[in-house]
Amino acid sequence: MPVSCVVGLQWGDEGKGKIVDLLAREAEIVVRFQGGANAGHTVQVGAETFVLHLIPSGILHPRTTCVVSNGVVLDPEVLLGEVDALEQRGVGVQGRLFVSDRAHLVLPHHVAIDRARESRAACPIGTTVRGIGPAYADKAARVGIRAGEVRDLDRFAARLRENTEYANRLLTAVLGALPLDVGATVQRVVDAARRLRPLVTDTTALLHEALATGRRIFLEGAQGVMLDVDFGTYPFVTSSNASVLGVGPGTGLPPRALGEVLGVAKAYATRVGAGPFPTEIVGPLGERLRQAGQEFGSTTGRPRRCGWFDVVAARHGVRLMGVSGLVITKLDALSGLERLPVAVAYRTPAGDTTTVFPAGSAEAAAVEPVYEELPGFVGDLGGVRRLDALPAEARRYLAFLEAKVGVKLRLVSVGKERDQVIHP
Ligand code: IMP
DSSP states (O other), X not given: OOEEEEEESSSSXXXXXXXXXXXXXXXXXXXXXXXXXXXXXXXXXXXXXXXXSSSOGGGGSTTOEEEEOTTBEEOHXXXXXXXXXHHHTTOOOTTTEEEETTOEEOOHHHHHHHHHHHHHOSSOOOOOSSSHHHHHHHHHTTOOOBGGGGGSHHHHHHHHHXXXXXXXXXXXXXXXXXXXXXXXXXXXXXXXXXXXXGGEEOHHHHHHHHHHTTOOEEEEOOSOGGGOTTTSSTTSSOSSOOSGGGHHHHHOOOGGGEEEEEEEEESSEEEOSSSOOTTBOOSHHHHHHHHHTTOBOTTTOOBXXXXXXXXXXXXXXXXXXXXXXXXXXXXXXXXXXSEEEEEEEEEOTTSOEEOSOOSSHHHHHHOXXXXXXXXXXXXXXTTOOSGGGSOHHHXXXXXXXXXXXXXXXXXXXXXXXXXXXXOO
C-alpha cells in the first residue's frame, strides 16, 4: 500500500516527530492532515534540534515533498516563521512545500478569542492558545477564511476586516477582553498572505496524482487519539480528529487507500492541559519521570503531567484506528525505576471492572486503574540497537505491552537521536 500513517495512541507528545523523520526517508510525500500550530514535533539531527509546529517533519529530508493538507488550520505567520527558520539553517523549502487551498487560516482574532475564553473559563481546557478551537469553529460555522482566498488579496483583506470587526464585538462585549487593532491586524496578515500565495495549491489533486502514480505517501498525525474531538476525553480535547479518523476529511484521500497505520506510544504516559488522566502519578515519582523524560511542552514549555502506561487507553486507540504496528518511545526514560505498574483495566465507582475507555470525562476521571506490576530495569539504554541487548526486564516490559495492546511491535526508541532506535 503506498499510503501509511503515524498517529499518537495517547494524549500527544508521543515522539511522533522523530518516528516520522525516521520513516520519511522511505516516503516521497509527507502530509500533515489535521491540527495546527498547537503541535510541536521535535527532531534531533546531530547537534541540531528542530521543532516544527506546522511544516511536516519530512522537510528535513531534502528529496521529500511536504504537504499541509486541507484538514489543518494554518496560521500563516507561524508557517512563514518556520520557513524562514529552516532556510536560515540551510533547509530549502521552495518547490517542496505545498499548502492546501482548502485549509482554513488561523487568524489573530482566533488566538485572541482562544486566550480570552481560557482566561475567563471556570474550568479551562488548558489549550495551547494557538487559536485552534476558534478557527475550527469558524470552519464549521462556514465563516472561516481558507488559504485559497489569498489568490485575491483585496477580497481577502475585506473578509479579514469583516471577521476581525465581528470578533472584536465578541471580545469586548462578551469576553471582556481588549479589541484588536483592525487596521494593523489586516495589514500584517495581508503581508503574510502575499508570501503564502506561492505555496498554495490544490493538494488533494496533488495527492491523487501521487496515488495514481504509486508514489509513497506518509501521513503525519498530530496530537493523539485521546485528544480526538470525537473519541478523546471531551471537552478536554483538541478541535480536530487527532487520529486516523481525520485522514479522509483532512486530505481527500479515500479511506481504502490507507495501508499501514503505526500507533506511537511512550513507554509511560503524559498529558498537558486539564482533563482526565487515570494513570497520573502525582508527587516525587511523577516529578522524577518528568525530569528523566524531559517532559516539558515543545509548543508552550508547560510541564507535562506524567503517568504509567495505560493499556485501556491504548486499546481504545488501536480499535478506533485499526493500528497495524506499535512504536514504543522513550523506553530509556524508565531506567532506574524499581517497579513498572501498567494499567490493564479500570474499576468504576460502582465497583465494576471495565476495559472500555468511558465516553464521559466525569466517568473517566472517576475510575481507578487496575495495575499489573512488572520489575524495573537499570542502565543507560541509549546505545542499545538490538532487542536482545536490552536488559531482560526491559524486554519483558516491551513483550507485556505488545501482548496487552495486541499489536506487533515495529520500533522502539531509546533516545532523541535519529539512530537511537531498535528494530525488533
Ligand atoms: P488546543 O489544541 O490548543 O485547543 O488545546 C486543547 C488540548 O489539547 C489541551 O489540553 C492541549 O494541551 C492539548 N494539545 C494540543 N496540541 C497538543 C500537542 O501537540 N501535544 C499535546 N497536547 C496537545
